[in-house]
Amino acid sequence: MWDMTEPRWLNADERRAWLALVSINTLLPAALDTKLHTAGKLSLFDYTVLAMLSEAEGRFLPMSELAARSSASLSRLSHVVTKLQKRGWVERRPHPHDARVTTAHLTEEGMATIVGLAPGHVEDVRDLFLDALTEQDVLDLARIGEKVVGRLDADHWILRES
Amino acid sequence: MWDMTEPRWLNADERRAWLALVSINTLLPAALDTKLHTAGKLSLFDYTVLAMLSEAEGRFLPMSELAARSSASLSRLSHVVTKLQKRGWVERRPHPHDARVTTAHLTEEGMATIVGLAPGHVEDVRDLFLDALTEQDVLDLARIGEKVVGRLDADHWILRES
DNA sequence: GCAGCGTGGTTGATTCTTCAACTAGGCGTC
DNA sequence: GACGCCTAGTTGAAGAATCAACCACGCTGC
Numbered sequence: 227m228w229d230m231t232e233p234r235w236l237n238a239d240e241r242r243a244w245l246a247l248v249s250i251n252t253l254l255p256a257a258l259d260t261k262l263h264t265a266g267k268l269s270l271f272d273y274t275v276l277a278m279l280s281e282a283e284g285r286f287l288p289m290s291e292l293a294a295r296s297s298a299s300l301s302r303l304s305h306v307v308t309k310l311q312k313r314g315w316v317e318r319r320p321h322p323h324d325a326r327v328t329t330a331h332l333t334e335e336g337m338a339t340i341v342g343l344a345p346g347h348v349e350d351v352r353d354l355f356l357d358a359l360t361e362q363d364v365l366d367l368a369r370i371g372e373k374v375v376g377r378l379d380a381d382h383w384i385l386r387e388s
Numbered sequence: 389m390w391d392m393t394e395p396r397w398l399n400a401d402e403r404r405a406w407l408a409l410v411s412i413n414t415l416l417p418a419a420l421d422t423k424l425h426t427a428g429k430l431s432l433f434d435y436t437v438l439a440m441l442s443e444a445e446g447r448f449l450p451m452s453e454l455a456a457r458s459s460a461s462l463s464r465l466s467h468v469v470t471k472l473q474k475r476g477w478v479e480r481r482p483h484p485h486d487a488r489v490t491t492a493h494l495t496e497e498g499m500a501t502i503v504g505l506a507p508g509h510v511e512d513v514r515d516l517f518l519d520a521l522t523e524q525d526v527l528d529l530a531r532i533g534e535k536v537v538g539r540l541d542a543d544h545w546i547l548r549e550s
Numbered sequence: 551g552c553a554g555c556g557t558g559g560t561t562g563a564t565t566c567t568t569c570a571a572c573t574a575g576g577c578g579t580c
Numbered sequence: 581g582a583c584g585c586c587t588a589g590t591t592g593a594a595g596a597a598t599c600a601a602c603c604a605c606g607c608t609g610c
Contacts, residue, residue, distance in 0.1 A: 233507035240518055243526050245546050246533025247517075248436070251413050252459040253540040259568095269596085274410070290558060297414040302597060304560055309596095326558045326605045345395035355409075356402055358539035359532060364405050366528045370521060371408025377520035378415040384407050421598095431566085451589060464567060466590055471566095488575045488588045557606080566597070576587075 254355060261350045266343050271296065273347065275306060276315060276340045279332040286331040288321065294383050315339055416517060423512045428505050433458065435509065437468060438477060438502045441494040448493040450483065456545050477501055 236244060258270045268276075278295040279285055287295070293303045307330050310316040315336030321327035332340075356364065375382050398406060420432045430438075440457040441447055449457070455465045469492050472478040477498030483489030494502075518526065537544050 233510050234514070235510060236513070236518075239523075239526050239530050242530035242546075243521075243533060244513060244518070246530060246537050247412070247416075249459050249537050249544060249546060250409070250533060250540070251417060253537065253544075254409075255413060257540060271596095288558085289560095297411050299598075300559060301561085301599075305596075308560090321558095324558085324606075328559065348395050348397060351398070351406060352396070354540060355536060356398075356406070358535045359405075361401075363532050363535065364401050367532050368401050368404035368408060370525050370529050370532075371405060371412060373520045373525065374517060375408050375411050375415065378412070378419060378516060382411060382415075384404075384411060418598095433566095452587085461568075462589060463569080463591085467566080470590090483588095486576075486588085490589065551610100553608100553610090555606100555608085557604100559603085559605105561602080562600100564597100564599085566595105568595080569593090571591085571593105573590080574588085577585085579583085580581100 257354050258347075258350060262343070262347065265346055266339065268343075271298070271302075272306060272310065273340070273343065275303070275310065275330075276332065276336055277344075279316070279330060280337060280340050285337065286319075286329045288327050288329050290327075292330055297382075310336070419516050420509075420512060424505070424509065427508055428501065430505075433460070433464075434468060434472065435502070435505065437465070437472065437492075438494065438498055439506075441478070441492060442499060442502050447499065448481075448491045450489050450491050452489075454492055459544075472498070 255270050262268055262270055262273055274296045275292065278292060279287060289300060289303060289307070292307075293300050296303065298306075307316055307318065311318060315333055317331045317333055319329050319331055321329055359367065372385060376385055417432050424430055424432055424435055436458045437454065440454060441449060451462060451465060451469070454469075455462050458465065460468075469478055469480065473480060477495055479493045479495055481491050481493055483491055521529065534547060538547055
């Protein structure tokens, strides 16, 4: 026997929050994607992958770790790394101590690409998103956002103790 | 001459808010997509389209209006409506007074589908998202979310006076 | 030392999305 | 009433995401 009671439909505020989130979800990446695509022929996800590598110690990461930091499946990442590799921005190398592991390394050109793109991208993020918010909003959003991420993935890397 | 000054990089809280939003953005739709796909072989976007039609007066909407309410391009919507049409959930009809307009109508089967899916979907939304939040969080998120949507698209339908 | 299981990663097919090009009808102006 | 422009929508091709199948390696227990 399953629960036959009437489902708890969303109340007005829950609906507002939900609809806003879904809308942001489609509008924001789309806007940043087109910005990045005109600036450098890459997607927001491509950019994120390069950014995560550029911030990593030694500018390389195992594929799994890179997947975690870009919230992507290993499969998706593997396809994208292949593409970035063809453009000369990333290299794959075998891990010295564990033959199962592949590490993705940011090349010099890859670094140059992201260094060139970063200022414009940060401006876009401010322009499309952060500039709409007060300091308190940013704080609230960080708090709420991390709660939601924690519910979706309790071990998510952004929640790791720093 | 363009602005040569150092870009304003994100501070710690801005970065937290931004990273959380990007993560939610990839994790939440993915989770709901797989839930909906196992429940009824449709994506979150398919569901949204059916839901918007089911809530519309007369259960039909012009393609452009439906596109606006699902935050999609007309092109994307057109492809999806073709797919939903093949499954018998939606019908296309010419608009009686403006021959340019096509209206998408929810069929009886389409209505039955969404009525069957809705309770589970609402449960999932609560489970994956709303249950992580307090009432105050929901209120804050609605406020902040609508600000962001307004910045991305000042005329967005969710901001229309009701 | 090898059988079995879990982990890390890749691949190819299918599905989805986007983009650019195009059809076609409405509206304004002269 | 015909020219140009705008709005509404469709289409096909190209690029991207997902899914399931798969390979290879490491670890554990025997």
